[in-house]
Amino acid sequence: MNNFDFHNPTKIVFGADTVGKLSTLVPNDARVLILFGGASAEKTGTMAEVRTALGERTVREFGGIEPNPSYETLMRAVHVVREEKIDFLLAVGGGSVIDGTKFVAAAALYDGEPWEIAQQGGANVQRALPFGSVLTLPATGSEMNNGGVVTHKATQSKLAFRSALLFPAFSILDPRKTFTLPTNQVANGLVDAFVHTTEQYLTYPVNAKVQDRFAEGLLQTLVEIAPQAVATPDDYETRANLMWTATLALNGLIGAGVPQDWATHMIGHELTALYDIDHARTLALVLPALLDVQREQKRGKLLQFGERVWGITDGTDDERIDAAIARTRAFFEGLGIPTRLSAYQLGEEAVEAVLKQLQTHGMTALGEHRDIDLARSRKILQAAL
Amino acid sequence: MNNFDFHNPTKIVFGADTVGKLSTLVPNDARVLILFGGASAEKTGTMAEVRTALGERTVREFGGIEPNPSYETLMRAVHVVREEKIDFLLAVGGGSVIDGTKFVAAAALYDGEPWEIAQQGGANVQRALPFGSVLTLPATGSEMNNGGVVTHKATQSKLAFRSALLFPAFSILDPRKTFTLPTNQVANGLVDAFVHTTEQYLTYPVNAKVQDRFAEGLLQTLVEIAPQAVATPDDYETRANLMWTATLALNGLIGAGVPQDWATHMIGHELTALYDIDHARTLALVLPALLDVQREQKRGKLLQFGERVWGITDGTDDERIDAAIARTRAFFEGLGIPTRLSAYQLGEEAVEAVLKQLQTHGMTALGEHRDIDLARSRKILQAAL
Numbered sequence: 001m002n003n004f005d006f007h008n009p010t011k012i013v014f015g016a017d018t019v020g021k022l023s024t025l026v027p028n029d030a031r032v033l034i035l036f037g038g039a040s041a042e043k044t045g046t047m048a049e050v051r052t053a054l055g056e057r058t059v060r061e062f063g064g065i066e067p068n069p070s071y072e073t074l075m076r077a078v079h080v081v082r083e084e085k086i087d088f089l090l091a092v093g094g095g096s097v098i099d100g101t102k103f104v105a106a107a108a109l110y111d112g113e114p115w116e117i118a119q120q121g122g123a124n125v126q127r128a129l130p131f132g133s134v135l136t137l138p139a140t141g142s143e144m145n146n147g148g149v150v151t152h153k154a155t156q157s158k159l160a161f162r163s164a165l166l167f168p169a170f171s172i173l174d175p176r177k178t179f180t181l182p183t184n185q186v187a188n189g190l191v192d193a194f195v196h197t198t199e200q201y202l203t204y205p206v207n208a209k210v211q212d213r214f215a216e217g218l219l220q221t222l223v224e225i226a227p228q229a230v231a232t233p234d235d236y237e238t239r240a241n242l243m244w245t246a247t248l249a250l251n252g253l254i255g256a257g258v259p260q261d262w263a264t265h266m267i268g269h270e271l272t273a274l275y276d277i278d279h280a281r282t283l284a285l286v287l288p289a290l291l292d293v294q295r296e297q298k299r300g301k302l303l304q305f306g307e308r309v310w311g312i313t314d315g316t317d318d319e320r321i322d323a324a325i326a327r328t329r330a331f332f333e334g335l336g337i338p339t340r341l342s343a344y345q346l347g348e349e350a351v352e353a354v355l356k357q358l359q360t361h362g363m364t365a366l367g368e369h370r371d372i373d374l375a376r377s378r379k380i381l382q383a384a385l
Numbered sequence: 386m387n388n389f390d391f392h393n394p395t396k397i398v399f400g401a402d403t404v405g406k407l408s409t410l411v412p413n414d415a416r417v418l419i420l421f422g423g424a425s426a427e428k429t430g431t432m433a434e435v436r437t438a439l440g441e442r443t444v445r446e447f448g449g450i451e452p453n454p455s456y457e458t459l460m461r462a463v464h465v466v467r468e469e470k471i472d473f474l475l476a477v478g479g480g481s482v483i484d485g486t487k488f489v490a491a492a493a494l495y496d497g498e499p500w501e502i503a504q505q506g507g508a509n510v511q512r513a514l515p516f517g518s519v520l521t522l523p524a525t526g527s528e529m530n531n532g533g534v535v536t537h538k539a540t541q542s543k544l545a546f547r548s549a550l551l552f553p554a555f556s557i558l559d560p561r562k563t564f565t566l567p568t569n570q571v572a573n574g575l576v577d578a579f580v581h582t583t584e585q586y587l588t589y590p591v592n593a594k595v596q597d598r599f600a601e602g603l604l605q606t607l608v609e610i611a612p613q614a615v616a617t618p619d620d621y622e623t624r625a626n627l628m629w630t631a632t633l634a635l636n637g638l639i640g641a642g643v644p645q646d647w648a649t650h651m652i653g654h655e656l657t658a659l660y661d662i663d664h665a666r667t668l669a670l671v672l673p674a675l676l677d678v679q680r681e682q683k684r685g686k687l688l689q690f691g692e693r694v695w696g697i698t699d700g701t702d703d704e705r706i707d708a709a710i711a712r713t714r715a716f717f718e719g720l721g722i723p724t725r726l727s728a729y730q731l732g733e734e735a736v737e738a739v740l741k742q743l744q745t746h747g748m749t750a751l752g753e754h755r756d757i758d759l760a761r762s763r764k765i766l767q768a769a770l
Contacts, residue, residue, distance in 0.1 A: 001399075001622065001626065002400070003399060003401060003403065004400065006397040006399065011390065011392035014390070015386075015387070015388025016388060207622045208626070208629075209602075209609065209630075210626065210629055210630050213599075213603070213605060216598075217594075217599055217602055218595060218598070220598060221595050225594070240642075241386065241592070241593070244593075244595055244642070257625075
């Protein structure tokens with residue numbers, strides 16, 4: 001096991017009908033900005049619940065945070081924060097809204113051009129506004145971690161940032177809030193949580209038994225609940241398991257003391273920035289191809305993954321690895337999520353375009369061994385054609 | 386899954402040679418009281434490392450905190466805190482020292498007779514001194530939770546308390562610090578962590594899949610590492626797995642959203658208070674007997690436990706439950722830890738003495754169904770004869 005620090009101060013309030021607890025979670029004298037995405041938060045009644053719970057507090061609202069939140073949009077929110085002397089942010093939505101809120105929390109108090117926060121990955125964050133979240137879409141884990149991703153539309157750059165100052169003070173997770181989600185967003189969430197887990201698990205063994213058992217437990221759960229999660233929107237128990245699994249997939253716990261990969265995410269970010277493909281869908285494109293190309297480096301863990309997650313015990317090592325990758329691919333495809341670039345009418349030209357962006361963003365030594373250079377990324381993208 | 390709140394702000398610093406990080410974890414201007422147990426902290430060099438890391442800070446020391454720390458001893462520490470205007474406590478030791486430090490942290494700032502904190506289970510804690518820990522004995526999980534147990538020698542009372550104000554600010558977990566532990570303490574730690582997990586797992590199913598997978602992962606790991614953990618003291622990897630597993634067994638995570646039992650602990654506490662049997666050893670006495678007596682109430686989970694932890698799939702339901710309990714008993718006995726009261730020369734008279742104490746302490750409705758009354762506790766104790 002590697003040495004590690006683990007610190008996650010976010011308070012989770014989990015369960016049915018918990019939005020009302022905002023009344024005690026948000027400071028009484030706070031000047032609150034509610035940040036949200038599209039019309040659904042209003043339509044489903046969540047915004048009304050939130051407003052009621054906030055009671056007499058001074059509240060402003062900022063809607064229109066898009067999927068893959070843009071710097072351009074978020075800077076308008078920063079402007080509101082400064083104009084209205086906001087001192088508490090409340091994200092109501094999914095990972096994009098929470099990521100965006102984190103950026104606003106840091107940018108509002110940043111001296112200088114806030115895009116530098118993304119450019120330096122958050123290392124330059126010295127202060128941030130406190131914030132909480134009401135999660136409506138289980139997927140990214142942003143509700144219980146200190147990271148986010150922001151897109152600069154003008155330069156087609158999608159960059160990640162993190163800071164110890166950017167944990168939500170609290171997150172409310174009410175599985176009932178997921179009942180109204182479109183099926184494709186639930187499917188995306190399943191894939192997102194699955195790949196978050198594999199990024200911290202499918203590397204090389206360091207004898208971290210509990211981290212391995214926990215990661216396998218998350219993957220087994222996602223595989224087990226997926227059919228019901230997409231078929232029956234109002235199955236509370238299934239949605240509760242999905243919500244808590246997605247949170248635990250990226251709250252720092254399973255990644256503590258083990259090597260981590262994240263190449264799938266870095267390559268996927270470029271596909272989103274260039275072609276506006278949903279984040280989770282880019283992960284489904286990259287992961288199976290990456291596992292195939294990196295099979296030597298990941299051999300031990302791929303065999304363990306095959307046995308413990310997919311129950312694959314027959315065949316040679318390579319046959320078992322092939323089977324594990326095939327099952328992973330089939331899992332994504334079974335959720336209606338393509339694993340081939342051709343499904344998006346993308347071909348060799350996309351490979352070259354992504355490589356160019358990876359180079360621009362310095363993503364030339366990815367993966368747990370830092371051995372995924374541009375040549376290896378080309379192989380991976382070609383394996384995803 | 387049940388509704389839950391989960392909040393654990395303790396920072397974990399894990400790994401080889403991490404004690405030196407105290408230099409940045411403890412505030413520079415702190416007036417520190419180091420609390421420790423017997424002579425081993427000094428003999429092993431840990432105290433010297435701690436003193437070096439604390440550098441120029443004002444430091445006082447308080448040794449002699451005994452296993453099952455007593456109110457009487459801890460009140461002497463409270464006196465030192467008040468006399469010396471201490472504003473930061475540092476526990477160096479195992480669960481007893483950390484539990485004791487929690488009590489001191491609350492008692493030093495308590496208006497009134499501090500034993501009331503134990504009597505009210507911590508509900509009356511309004512303020513507490515900040516504190517951290519350097520863990521030397523993996524077992525209780527106190528290093529990452531907000532609870533403790535304190536014993537009033539005069540009345541043979543062992544009472545638990547907890548408060549949101551009693552999380553350690555940080556805990557340093559260096560597996561090398563366990564190399565010098567006596568074998569029986571390592572065995573105790575394995576049993577303690579095992580039973581902490583079963584108290585939160587062997588109840589009744591509420592479809593909390595991840596909590597179940599995590600609990601099973603902890604139990605599987607303990608069973609897997611136990612032989613090596615006791616046989617080879619300086620096997621870093623094994624001790625690292627033991628240390629992190631014991632912490633995760635009682636940091637609130639696997640108990641979030643599921644029913645909890647804790648009857649084994651409550652009955653065990655009386656055995657410690659009356660007969661001075663090590664805490665973990667009392668758990669080994671009570672658990673197998675309790676599982677047998679409560680087999681109807683725990684049927685579903687006992688079958689799941691048998692299959693997923695012990696690989697038992699053959700036989701009728703009752704045969705499989707019998708086998709799961711037998712394997713648990715054999716696991717404890719294999720570590721040199723008895724599961725029968727007779728091993729301590731205790732008989733029917735002990736049963737009656739424990740029942741009397743349970744009654745005195747109001748422990749008359751224990752377990753996840755609150756159905757373990759004194760008659761049921763008698764059955765359990767008799768099954769442990």
